[in-house]
Amino acid sequence: MASPRPGSAPRQPTIADVARAASVSRTTVSHALNGLGKVDPRTRERVKRVAEELGYRPNLRAQRLRRGEAKAIALLSSMPLAVAGGPSRLGFYMEVAAAAAEHALAHGFALVLLPPGESGAGLATVDVDGAIVVEPGEADPVVAELARRGLPCVALGRPPGADREPCVDLNAEAVAALLLDHLSRQGARHPALVTAAGSRSSAVEARAAYARAAEQYGWRPVTAVAEESGGEQAGHDAVAALLRDHPRTDALCVLVDAFAVGAVRAVRESGRTVPDDVMVVTRYDGLRARTCTPALTAVDLHLEQAAAAAVELLLRRLRDEAPCASVRAPDPTLVARASSSRGPGAADT
Known part of the structure; x- marks a missing residue:
């Protein structure tokens, strides 16, 4: 194998170098290293040893092209x-x-x-x-x-x-039902549902779960939607309007966590407090839920x-x-936090 020029990077050994050093054909090297064909076990081991000694590394892109897969x-x-x-x-x-x-x-x-x-x-x-x-x-x-x-x-x-x-x-429907049942147990009498606009199952099934819960608990249905692309501000604006139109609202099931953070801000700006005046819960137990003030009741998905x-x-x-x-997925698990806890021992765990 030719020595590299001074100052140049050393040339990577090729399959041809391995073949010459092992005194076999390039095809035998390829088969031996990739577990293909009928290669004598002793030859296979010799080829692998020579490849390791030379520092040979296979061309992964070439392998992918031959196999027709990218891995x-x-x-x-x-x-x-x-x-x-x-x-x-x-x-x-x-x-x-x-x-x-x-x-x-x-x-x-x-x-x-x-x-x-x-x-x-x-x-x-x-x-x-x-x-x-x-x-x-x-x-x-x-x-x-x-x-x-x-x-x-x-x-x-x-x-x-x-x-x-x-x-x-x-389990989108079960997640929404879990949150709504929690709000009922916490004393909610006028809860509202806030979802993303559109047709994702997380929103569609939550609306169905809310309709059933409203009938079961005797709630007057109040819903709002926000555009996903608006993030936290969209949740804020939707809840601010909802609270103006429905001032008796005492709980908010806000499915998107970004919307829920905006909802907490809207509740405060309306002169109310969380959770004493309005409880807030959300679907995803992520960083937003855990770092919001107060921390948001959410669901481990x-x-x-x-x-x-x-x-x-x-x-x-x-x-x-x-x-x-x-x-x-495994059954969802409620993670009760301060945003829906009204007094000592009130959190429904």
Whole structure:
């Protein structure tokens, strides 16, 4: 092997260098290192030893091209960054990403993270075998782009009207029912529901759960919606208007955590206090819920397990195994905090 010129980086050994040193063909080296073909075990071990001594590293891109796979999956969502991440970048989306990346790596796959809010056009810049789509909406543009590119996907969160697609159900209806039951136990008599506009299952199923709870508890239904792209300010504005129009409101079930932080500000600006005058609860037990003042009652969605299940479903699709139409995340768990506690011993745990 030729010596490098002074001042130049040392040349990386190639498969041809390994073949010469081991006195075998390049094909034998390839088969020996990749577990292919019929190679004598002693030859296979000799080739591996020579490759290690030379410091040979396979060209991963070339391997991918030969196999027709990238050994990578994408995580993406049409949710705006204002609700999926937020200023801390440690929201719902990033918690899912961390858990999915760890589980994918255990199976030899990398996770490619695309910023939320993408239409799916970012897929043109990455080489992936499939994707996990976080809480798609109806006729979701990201899902449509994946289908156009022929890439298999699974949904984290049940897609509206698409029960045939493999997904991990995040129990949206049960989550809303858990929060509403908690508010009832805490003494709420005039609770209102605030959701994101649109067709994500987390909003659609929460509205259904609220309608049933209102009938069960004898509440007069009061609802409001806010645009996801508006983030915290959209939640503030929706709740400020709701409190002006419905001054008897004594509790707010605000499904989006960014909206819930804005809701607390709107309650205070109206001259009321949280939780004595108006209780506030939200869906996702993330950084916003924990650092809000007062801290927000929320729900542990068990996202780590849910994200791992989504990776498993996608890998089964990539292996052409018949996937389950729907896998449920573990049952949600209420995390009661000061925003819905009215006095000593009032928190419903």
